[in-house]
């Protein structure tokens with residue numbers, strides 16, 4: 068048992084209590100951020116005249132040594148310490164002697180852990196944002212490739228109207244762009260430094276909080292010391308954004324699973340992203356898509372857990388807040404992994420445009436266009452809707468599609484139909500005439516793709 072306190076205690080901590088209280092098994096994950104924070108703190112203490120330059124240099128050299136030994140594997144972060152902060156301080160004192168005892172001047176573990184969590188979360192946010200960006204680039208190139216690949220669009224998982232693969236992937240492109248922007252928003256709001264808040268009420272030392280904030284890449288210091296040590300809004304905001312990302316991935320996975328099914332055969336997931344069955348030799352299963360869909364639950368779980376942990380906490384720090392770490396870290400890792408795997412899977416999918424086109428031609432996806440034809444010839448829309456309903460019924464009865472009906476058959480139901488009905492309801496017309504911005508027509512798609520080109524160029528800067 069190695070802890071930083073004990074002076075006012077007359078008994079040893081119970082072993083079970085010690086273990087229950089300790090956080091080193093999971094907060095060792097931010098050892099780097101903890102040491103970077105300490106180095107900034109020490110530089111500031113010296114600049115403010117609280118430490119001498121010699122003391123500063125001794126401590127900095129000591130921490131740098133610990134950091135590089137941990138990174139090289141020469142030094143193990145042992146679970147015998149209470150938390151990562153105790154490990155670093157105790158190791159420092161062990162290595163450089165009494166000067167190491169000055170590291171924690173003007174600081175509490177409360178503002179220290181608030182800083183570590185923020186630095187770690189900021190790093191993870193940026194790494195996840197990179198993965199989202201990579202995914203938007205994959206969507207963008209698939210869109211460019213498939214402007215003319217026809218497929219059915221669905222509502223209620225029933226064929227509705229024809230569209231294109233570019234348009235369908237374009238829907239996810241919009242979602243992932245929003246995800247990216249949401250991450251940027253969170254970054255803007257969270258990027259203020261809590262270090263210097265002390266336990267809850269600041270300190271009497273003349274700390275230069277602007278300096279530490281700047282050294283650590285923050286926009287500036289946080290403005291209320293109680294809020295600084297007890298704010299985990301940014302974790303909740305990020306878990307919220309991550310939950311939305313997972314929801315988007317999960318919906319896309321669901322579609323990929325359906326498209327990859329024996330019944331649809333719109334696509335084939337690459338062998339490298341599929342798995343087999345231990346008993347059925349013919350099987351090639353979409354396990355990666357299913358796992359991404361499945362892992363959505365644990366990310367939502369992390370969000371609910373954090374909201375619940377925080378909801379009843381009086382100001383300022385409470386030990387409940389130590390529970391901000393395990394599930395949150397798991398969510399960060401899960402989302403990063405899912406994004407990378409999903410992107411790899413999407414990039415390597417083989418699309419079957421002939422199957423999609425054939426499917427788009429069946430199922431009366433051009434019924435709305437047949438009604439629009441009548442409207443363009445003076446029939447009120449409601450009447451046109453009724454007439455086409457009768458056409459569909461007639462076709463179902465005969466086992467044919469609208470394109471297969473003779474003009475006589477059309478005219479028997481409505482005399483308004485003429486020879487040009489065939490062109491008006493052809494798959495090509497149905498797609499290519501839909502050119503209002505946001506629609507699947509190629510002219511509209513080209514405009515959106517140009518906007519996305521610019522979006523990607525801006526973000527790549």
Ligand code: ARG
Pocket residue numbers: 090094150176177180384386388389
């Ligand atoms: N391990 C603690 C946490 O994660 C560090 C802060 C400890 N502060 C305290 N007052 N006990 O929250």
